[in-house]
Amino acid sequence: MTTMSAPRVTSADVARAAGVSRATVSFVLNDTEPGRVSETTRQRVRDAAARLGYVSHAAARSLRAGRSNLVLMPATQAAIGRLVSDWLDDLQQGLHRHGYTLVLHGGHDSDPVDLARSWAELRPAAVAVPGMQLTPAAVDLLRNAGVGVVLALSPEAVPGAYTVIFRHDEAGRLAVEHLAQRGRRRIAVVMPQERGLDLYAGQRLAGARQAAATHGVQITPVPLAYRLADAARLARSWHDSGWDAVFGYNDDYALLLTRALQDEGLDVPGDVAVVGADDLLVAQLARPRLTSIAFDTSSGAELAALIDRLIQQPGTEPGVLHTAAMRLVERDSS
Amino acid sequence: MTTMSAPRVTSADVARAAGVSRATVSFVLNDTEPGRVSETTRQRVRDAAARLGYVSHAAARSLRAGRSNLVLMPATQAAIGRLVSDWLDDLQQGLHRHGYTLVLHGGHDSDPVDLARSWAELRPAAVAVPGMQLTPAAVDLLRNAGVGVVLALSPEAVPGAYTVIFRHDEAGRLAVEHLAQRGRRRIAVVMPQERGLDLYAGQRLAGARQAAATHGVQITPVPLAYRLADAARLARSWHDSGWDAVFGYNDDYALLLTRALQDEGLDVPGDVAVVGADDLLVAQLARPRLTSIAFDTSSGAELAALIDRLIQQPGTEPGVLHTAAMRLVERDSS
């Protein structure tokens, strides 16, 4: 069998096969203008389409329509954990019901404007983006390219965009406040070294610093790569450090470090109290069970409905739409 | 400030602003035909584009070009775990260097053909898909729609597609063989209840069954949802079951169940030996450290180069491209 480039089937082919015009094909397949085409023709068109294996061309459609049905998110969101991926799943289902297709854009880029440009080229109906990647110039670019809905997931209102507030600084604040109330005085804050996490980490650290100032405790940022060896290195340095607690950035890093500290002979929480964030299920599997920061966000389905509403009503003023609540879940590691 | 629909800037606008034709704009911005346009005009065009905030329209380009620069993967791949998401990151970087954009398609669909259609509508340069979602009809549809490269990640060669072999059955076989050699005789196999995992789970179970037949041990599939309560329920039923080992589907489920078994007073590996799969870092954080099945796949960068080669050489015969090796990593849980 030789591989031959398949002949592209277009709506014109379907029209020819069914003995009708392209207009009729479009009406039938999209079910617009109901009752305009007789049932017999409809059937003939559908048969022809099925027989020829016709698949509509999204690019042509959105070129004509002036907008696509794509909703774009950066894929880094998906990497955060199982919690987020369940939520994403929910979001995708909701969007699908409203006729949109959710795609996660794989691109990373150091420059927010370059990144925004590569999103804008796809002319999505909406983008939902961590606000830290949305500089004013990036927002301008997206709006200027005709992206109707720019939704920021951000610690603070992003000018020109709809914002769902995620106070990552609040996570750091809650963690440090809790540790301070437990009598801890010298608190390390994990700064993950993996790409894409530095922005969240910076926010969380800022909140930690703020709480530290209020409660008179000391904060030290400590870099940690998500590898056993690096955790072991950090744990070895613990003995001379005087740190009696650590905010682990999130549950994954917190658990990695917990294990390394234990292997180094330190007791958790006796010698070192540990707090994570994201409240993943693994936090409850560890020994000791990990204290964590949970965030109660709106469901994916709710967000999908919201996005649809914003797309339908282009006049809506930018502003804050919702604030995700942060909450400390106290367990045995602190 | 009122929200007004931004005036869409097209290449014609740029041409007008720069006082040149649309063709010249295209040549300059895409850097095709070097030396055709004088340096002064180039600069004028670039200035005008920047000043107007011009962003090219991917749909129009791919309509004209007959193909897009999108490479599509189902987002379910990304949800598998940190291992996979690092690999995806690597893949995306590689594809980006070759001029492609990786997007993860959020859609789920029970019908492989419907799913394939929604991919095909985007006319991607390539799709990379778990082979279990690629029925012959789905492959036909994709090829027929002009998708040049259909890459299956599958336990066996997929007719009409390029295949990278992932022997999920091999994971089950290795796990059960190992447990049998350790003297275990009644082995439970976790069947995760979360959507999208059943296909992998079925493959892993099939391999487990095969090894069980060879080694004369008994296999029992046990459903498990990724929740504490469900793991506790399963652990409670253990006492009367007679199972002396479990293959936990993957590391996440294995660790969830391990904790529940321990809470139920069972010793791992004394009473129950546990084997996971995927060899995530968390396997090494647990107590006891979890025995797991690692798969050594080609790097994301290598796969990106391969995809690029296949796109460039449309004549290449479909067939098996590579086989990911499966390997048991023995630790303390078995």
Place this chain on the structure above:
DNA sequence: ATGAAAGCGCTAACAT
């Protein structure tokens, strides 16, 4: 009830 035709934004072959 159906068809003809314009045009979305872009690129490349063909003029000049």
Place this chain on the structure above:
DNA sequence: ATGTTAGCGCTTTCAT
């Protein structure tokens, strides 16, 4: 060195 133009596949207004 630059411009003109056809046409990618689709939808939709307007005409029949």
